[in-house]
Amino acid sequence: MTAPKIVVTGRIPEPGIDLLKTVGEVWAWTQDEPIPHDIRNGQLASADAVVTILTDTVDEAFLDAAPNLKIVANVAVGYNNINVPACHARGVTVTNTPGVLTDATADLAMGLILMATRRLGEGERLIRSGAPWKWGMFMMLGSGLQGRQLGIVGMGGIGQALAHRARAFGMSVVYHNRNAVSADIEHALSARRCDLDELLATSDVVSLNCPYSEETHHLINAWALSTMRDDAVLVNTARGPIVDESALVEALVNGGIACAALDVFEHEPEVHPGLLGLDNVVLVPHLGSATVETRTAMATLAARNVVGHIEGSGPVTPVT
Ligand code: GLV
Numbered sequence: 168m169t170a171p172k173i174v175v176t177g178r179i180p181e182p183g184i185d186l187l188k189t190v191g192e193v194w195a196w197t198q199d200e201p202i203p204h205d206i207r208n209g210q211l212a213s214a215d216a217v218v219t220i221l222t223d224t225v226d227e228a229f230l231d232a233a234p235n236l237k238i239v240a241n242v243a244v245g246y247n248n249i250n251v252p253a254c255h256a257r258g259v260t261v262t263n264t265p266g267v268l269t270d271a272t273a274d275l276a277m278g279l280i281l282m283a284t285r286r287l288g289e290g291e292r293l294i295r296s297g298a299p300w301k302w303g304m305f306m307m308l309g310s311g312l313q314g315r316q317l318g319i320v321g322m323g324g325i326g327q328a329l330a331h332r333a334r335a336f337g338m339s340v341v342y343h344n345r346n347a348v349s350a351d352i353e354h355a356l357s358a359r360r361c362d363l364d365e366l367l368a369t370s371d372v373v374s375l376n377c378p379y380s381e382e383t384h385h386l387i388n389a390w391a392l393s394t395m396r397d398d399a400v401l402v403n404t405a406r407g408p409i410v411d412e413s414a415l416v417e418a419l420v421n422g423g424i425a426c427a428a429l430d431v432f433e434h435e436p437e438v439h440p441g442l443l444g445l446d447n448v449v450l451v452p453h454l455g456s457a458t459v460e461t462r463t464a465m466a467t468l469a470a471r472n473v474v475g476h477i478e479g480s481g482p483v484t485p486v487t
């Protein structure tokens with residue numbers, strides 16, 4: 168029997184590749200820039216399994232190029248880059264990497280909250296600009312987190328991990344989620360479920376931690392922004408298109424909200440030019456899961472999904 172062919176379409180940490188090699192013949196793209204379509208399609212033609220990264224689009228054209236494909240293992244918790252119904256219609260299993268990036272992403276969200284409320288980006292820019300400065304009683308005052316309300320949109324693992332961190336900083340927590348989390352978790356986090364309108368209207372900090380889908384496309388639009396407090400901070404570590412970026416620029420320029428801190432962008436990797444010149448926005452390049460440990464764990468989990476599929480025990484974290 169010939170070994171299954173496993174194609175890895177983006178550069179991933181070696182331990183993932185090593186694990187894949189235990190069950191098949193691995194072809195891996197090893198450069199940081201995106202794989203050209205002709206090279207990718209050439210490899211997909213004989214692929215039984217494919218490991219993708221979040222910048223790959225797995226659509227009908229991708230699937231057409233891979234007639235033998237049985238599994239797409241995405242190295243990301245989000246899988247909006249994959250047409251899951253199209254995969255399932257062709258009998259292709261889809262998997263993602265939940266859990267292993269929860270802490271790293273919640274850490275980053277907390278970091279962004281601190282950057283925004285304590286004006287750390289502005290401070291960094293001031294010093295790097297070479298402009299003269301000296302300590303001043305009223306210089307660059309921000310606001311503290313103690314006693315402030317964090318509103319979490321999307322109370323999955325990352326939302327809960329963020330709530331835990333925010334509680335340690337003395338914040339109160341409300342959340343909006345399709346389903347309530349268990350009473351035990353609500354109790355442990357002192358978190359109260361409320362509707363989105365209330366969350367937006369009352370929170371000092373609004374953090375987006377929900378998946379991106381048709382339902383959450385532009386969830387934060389001009390209207391939603393207009394209902395937020397004018398001293399509120401918006402934090403997005405989920406997916407860019409959950410926010411209407413043009414409307415956000417308007418709100419930041421016109422004082423509709425105080426500040427935004429963004430790890431993800433509507434047209435990533437492009438950033439709305441209106442955001443670039445604003446001091447009341449923190450911009451980082453999709454770093455949510457970007458630690459050595461987390462990216463290694465993500466690659467390894469994706470590989471375990473492929474191994475489970477090939478060996479017959481089934482993938483560990485299938486997308487249903
Ligand atoms: C990162 O954005 C992920 O979805 O894993």
